[in-house]
Amino acid sequence: MLQRWIAHLDMDAFYASVELLRHPQLQGQPVVIGGRRALPEGVPPADSPAWPRLRDYAGRGVITTATYPARALGVHSGMGLMKAALLAPDAILLPVDFDRYRHFSRLFKAAVLEIAPVMEDRGIDEIYLDLTDVPGAQASAPDDAHAGVRAVAQRLKQAVREATGLSCSIGVTPNKLLSKLASDMDKPDGLTLFTHAEVPARVWPLPAGRINGIGPKAAERLRELGIETIGQLAAADPAWLAGHFGSRQGQWLHDAAHGRDERPVVTWRDPKSMSRETTFERNLHPRHDREALGALLTRLAEQVAADLARKQLVARTVGVKLRYEDFRIVTRSLTMPQPTADGPTLRRWAARSLRDIDLDRRLRLMGVRVEGLQSADTVPDSPALQVQESLPLF
DNA sequence: TCTGGGGTCCTAGGACCC
DNA sequence: TCTGGGGTCCTAGGACCC
Structure with missing residues (x-):
C-alpha cells in the first residue's frame, strides 16, 4: 500500500510577482495591484513620480494583490483602495492585467x-x-x-x-x-x-479560521462557543458540534480538525455556471437610469453568450444579480424551455426574471449569470423564443 | 469617497409527480 | 375526501474560495 x-x-503574491518581472526596478517596494487605471506611457524609474501612487487613486475598486513590502504596511487583497491609500499612500498602484x-x-x-x-x-x-x-x-x-x-x-x-x-x-x-x-x-x-x-503539533495551535471552508461567519460562531483553535475544535464533542452546526457540517468540522480528508485530486470538472458582472462608476437608479441599465444588461448578456459560445456550451437557466447601494444583493433567475447561447434570447429572459424587484433604491452592480450548462452539440438549433410583454424594468 | 469579479456548494420551501 | 412518503425540479439566498 x-x-x-x-x-x-x-x-x-502571484499578480504582483508577475508585475515585478516586467518592472524589476520596483523590487523591494510596496506595490499593490488593483483598480481600473491604465499605466502611464513608458517605464519610469522606481522613484519617479510618474508611477501612480495609491494616494492619487479616486474611485471604486479593491486590492487584488499586494507585494510583501506592501503587506507589511497593513494592506491586503480585498481591501478597498481608498482605505488602503490611508495606510500606504506612497505605495505604487498598478492596474490588473489578467491576460x-x-x-x-x-x-x-x-x-x-x-x-x-x-x-x-x-x-x-x-x-x-x-x-x-x-x-x-x-x-x-x-x-x-x-x-x-x-x-x-x-x-x-x-x-x-x-x-x-x-x-x-x-x-x-x-x-x-x-x-x-x-x-x-x-x-x-x-x-x-x-x-x-x-x-x-503543527495544526492544532492554528486558529480555526485557517481551515479551508471555515470562513469569517463560521469562525465567529465558533469563537462565540469558546473555540478559537483547531485543537479546541478537535477536542469538541462531535454531537455537540452537530447540535450547533447541523449533522453534516458538524461532522465535517470534527473531521477537518483531526486532519481527516479523503477527497481525491480531481483533474476535470464540468463547468456549472458562468457569469459576467460589473460595478458602476456611480450608482444608477432603476427608473432614472433605465436606458443605461438596459444597455448594460444587453452588454452583459452578450458577454455571457460569447463566453458560452467559446466553450461550446448552452444554458438552460439565466438570471440577473443586482447589488443595491446598501450592498444588499438580490438574484432572480428563470429556466427557459430550451437551452441556448443566443445573446438576445438570454437578454430577454434575464429582463423577464426581474419582474418583482425593488425599483426605488439605487444600484451599484448588475450581473448576468447562466447555469444548467450542457454541451452545445447535444442540443439541436432552435429558433429564438420570443418573449414580449411589458416589464417594470427594461 | 469604504467593500471587484468569477466561481462552487449547500439549504430550504414549494410545485409537481408517482 | 383524506391520508402517506419519496423524488426531482425550480428558485432565492448565503457562505466560502481565489
Missing part, C-alpha cells in the same frame, strides 16, 4: 504537469497535485523517511522557477486539507511537509 502524498502549490497573469498561469501549470500529471486546477495561481504515483515519491533515505517526495517537491519548485522566473510555496501531506494549510506555513518560497502524526 502506497503512502498517499498530496501537494498544494501556491504561487507567491498576462493567465499566460504565466499556463506556463507554470505546464511545467508542473511534466513532473506530476495528476493536477487539480484551483484557480489562476494554485493547484493540487497527487504525487502518490510520481516516480521516486515513495523513496526514503536513512536520515529522511520522506526524502523521495521531498525531492519531487523540490523539483516542482525548480521547474516553476525555470518556466516563469517566479517562486511558489508547496505543502505536502497525506491530503488536500492539510496540504492547503502546509503551503501557507512557510511563505514565500516555502516547502512544508508533514504526516498525519504531526497534526497535533
Whole structure:
C-alpha cells in the first residue's frame, strides 16, 4: 500500500510577482495591484513620480494583490483602495492585467504537469497535485523517511522557477486539507511537509479560521462557543458540534480538525455556471437610469453568450444579480424551455426574471449569470423564443 | 469617497409527480 | 375526501474560495 502524498502549490503574491518581472526596478517596494487605471506611457524609474501612487487613486475598486513590502504596511487583497491609500499612500498602484497573469498561469501549470500529471486546477495561481504515483515519491533515505517526495517537491519548485522566473510555496501531506494549510506555513518560497502524526503539533495551535471552508461567519460562531483553535475544535464533542452546526457540517468540522480528508485530486470538472458582472462608476437608479441599465444588461448578456459560445456550451437557466447601494444583493433567475447561447434570447429572459424587484433604491452592480450548462452539440438549433410583454424594468 | 469579479456548494420551501 | 412518503425540479439566498 502506497503512502498517499498530496501537494498544494501556491504561487507567491502571484499578480504582483508577475508585475515585478516586467518592472524589476520596483523590487523591494510596496506595490499593490488593483483598480481600473491604465499605466502611464513608458517605464519610469522606481522613484519617479510618474508611477501612480495609491494616494492619487479616486474611485471604486479593491486590492487584488499586494507585494510583501506592501503587506507589511497593513494592506491586503480585498481591501478597498481608498482605505488602503490611508495606510500606504506612497505605495505604487498598478492596474490588473489578467491576460498576462493567465499566460504565466499556463506556463507554470505546464511545467508542473511534466513532473506530476495528476493536477487539480484551483484557480489562476494554485493547484493540487497527487504525487502518490510520481516516480521516486515513495523513496526514503536513512536520515529522511520522506526524502523521495521531498525531492519531487523540490523539483516542482525548480521547474516553476525555470518556466516563469517566479517562486511558489508547496505543502505536502497525506491530503488536500492539510496540504492547503502546509503551503501557507512557510511563505514565500516555502516547502512544508508533514504526516498525519504531526497534526497535533503543527495544526492544532492554528486558529480555526485557517481551515479551508471555515470562513469569517463560521469562525465567529465558533469563537462565540469558546473555540478559537483547531485543537479546541478537535477536542469538541462531535454531537455537540452537530447540535450547533447541523449533522453534516458538524461532522465535517470534527473531521477537518483531526486532519481527516479523503477527497481525491480531481483533474476535470464540468463547468456549472458562468457569469459576467460589473460595478458602476456611480450608482444608477432603476427608473432614472433605465436606458443605461438596459444597455448594460444587453452588454452583459452578450458577454455571457460569447463566453458560452467559446466553450461550446448552452444554458438552460439565466438570471440577473443586482447589488443595491446598501450592498444588499438580490438574484432572480428563470429556466427557459430550451437551452441556448443566443445573446438576445438570454437578454430577454434575464429582463423577464426581474419582474418583482425593488425599483426605488439605487444600484451599484448588475450581473448576468447562466447555469444548467450542457454541451452545445447535444442540443439541436432552435429558433429564438420570443418573449414580449411589458416589464417594470427594461 | 469604504467593500471587484468569477466561481462552487449547500439549504430550504414549494410545485409537481408517482 | 383524506391520508402517506419519496423524488426531482425550480428558485432565492448565503457562505466560502481565489
